[in-house]
Amino acid sequence: MHLVLFILFGGLCVAGAVNLLLQRHPINSALSLIVVMTSLAVLYLLLGAEFLAAAQVIVYSGAIMVLFVFVIMLLNAGEEERTTGSKAAYLVGFPGAAALLGVLAFVFLSQKSALGNARLGSFLVTTSDLSRVLFRDLLLPFEVTSILILVAILGSVVLARKEQ
């Protein structure tokens, strides 16, 4: 059951990501990104991270992507033009991506014993477990991060403000 769901939504996630690159119209790309985000939420749920899954849907698929779609609608962005691309992208891009994938796979496989295993659907991190870690053990980093985000918001307001 878990495996079927994993394959289904993992496949959907990859298909969405590929479609995001292939679509020419920005709004179709944005919608593919929503598919990717939402299927990622299902994968989190399968791994037992229920709060993370809900937050993924609310924050990423909901708030952030609505903003993307809103901006695309507001600017009425047209279809993007295709260029043949630079030679360097073809020569370095594919081998580079393949090399990165290879290195990551090698590191994870060789460190398998140290990293441990997470089985699908074998454990559950409840919201209260998560908040206990977040607000007791990791309180300082958590608060520092929120202040960092506040600074970013203020910065964007200052940059976007019209000159008086």
Place this chain on the structure above:
Amino acid sequence: MNPLLTFLLLSILKVAVVLVIFLTAVAYTVLLERKVVGRIQNRWGPSRVGPFGLFQPLADGIKLFLKEDLMPTGVDRFLYLLAPMIALVAALLSIAVVPFGGGQTYKGVEIFDIADLNIGLLIILGITSIGVYGIALAGWSSNNKYSLLGSLRATAQVISYELALGLSLVGVVMRAGSLRLRDIVAVQSVHGMASWNVFGGFQFVAFFIYLMAAYAETNRAPFDLPEAETELTGGYHTEYSSMKFAMFFMAEYGNMIIVACVATLLFFGGATSPFGHLIPAFGGAIVQAILPVLWFVAKVLAFLFLYIWVRGTLPRFRYDQLMGFGWKFLLPLAIANIIVTSLVLAIHG
């Protein structure tokens, strides 16, 4: 029988029953609105089809089915067809986590809800935030300036009010210590009305914010700028006809019912009696199982009536008033409510 098979079959049965009841409720909410707004405006409302006009929803349904299905030129076909489906599915999906009765089980499966989830409240918020795409894409794909303006307004409005809505619920969640809707109801069931969040929980400010934000989220009067007839000829669903229009219509009324359900669960004790243990348990087990469902329905009906009453009474906001009200009044108020609630809980609890 195999327990997994039992679970699956019973779940499918529950989904079918709840869906039929929900869709019927949507149809009759439309009739209720036409009747009540009629009386508010000193006229009768629909009264010809059946006794008291009770078969009017049936007639409306047949009419919408038989209407010609038009599609304007220059639309983005795929998104144009997808938008009403997203809107309707998002409106219908939330009912799955609403517990509308007691915790009785049959063969290990709960009777009075479809799914009892640990993160039920977050699921409802998530589905609401997905529902925006229905409206946004409808306006964009219609290739019509009024539709586009309507959906831009709707999107901006929903993004703005979603913050206040989410923050208003934090006090309730802190009081219950859980995001599970049954736990939130359980906290309010001890002394009947006196322990409801809106009275005994001192969450009346949160309730006010929730109600305002939810009215704005569902694009209802006085926040119905996205479909303001006088300015936008109908807003995001201008170019939709026949069943596709009906899907938007059903989505709007479905969302109204969901908002009424959530308000009942979070602030008015859900399916529990307002009199607590003052009334001794009477009748058999079956009466005691049905009674909570009746309380729930009565509370939801009261909220639907309030919705219609507000629509019949208040004029529409201006756009700048809408944004100012959301960002400069509701949002700070919601944050103040969180601070006060958490201080009180920290000192008392």
